[in-house]
Amino acid sequence: MDYKNIIIKIRRIVRSINLESKKIQKDYGVSIPQILCLEYLKNSPNYQATQKNIRDHLKLNSSTVTGIIDRLEKKGMLARLPKTGDRRTTVIALTSGGDTLLKETPDLLQQRLAVKLKTASADDLLAIGEVLDKLVNMLEIADIDASPVLTSAGIIKEEDS
Numbered sequence: 001m002d003y004k005n006i007i008i009k010i011r012r013i014v015r016s017i018n019l020e021s022k023k024i025q026k027d028y029g030v031s032i033p034q035i036l037c038l039e040y041l042k043n044s045p046n047y048q049a050t051q052k053n054i055r056d057h058l059k060l061n062s063s064t065v066t067g068i069i070d071r072l073e074k075k076g077m078l079a080r081l082p083k084t085g086d087r088r089t090t091v092i093a094l095t096s097g098g099d100t101l102l103k104e105t106p107d108l109l110q111q112r113l114a115v116k117l118k119t120a121s122a123d124d125l126l127a128i129g130e131v132l133d134k135l136v137n138m139l140e141i142a143d144i145d146a147s148p149v150l151t152s153a154g155i156i157k158e159e160d161s
Contacts, residue, residue, distance in 0.1 A: 020109050028105055033058060037068050038077060038102050041094035048091045077101060
């Protein structure tokens, strides 16, 4: 295979992530990291989690997660509540508005990929991982911090969250 075809395939992946991110933002008024935050709450006990739990799940820094929570709270998608028994601690809870939004949004590209990767053989997963490792090394990007959140911006900035 010609190296140009490899570059085209990589561009296709990057472009599809970019297009999906823009479409979700336009159609639903939220970013992909915001949707992932709401999904995490939906799958949490009592639809609640601490900000630290959300931060650890999304693999984002505290200020970025604070921005995500602030924006979703303003839109009525989640609420900050005092923790039962410890009023010094706040829990983040999914609201009915957030649940409704999740029912309306399509499965994200990374969710569809995750489903397919879960059904892949161990040999295929190993091969895919090795090829991606080679690409990362060729691009000399091994030191770039990356969360498992696929967005058009690459590294999520506070204003994009």
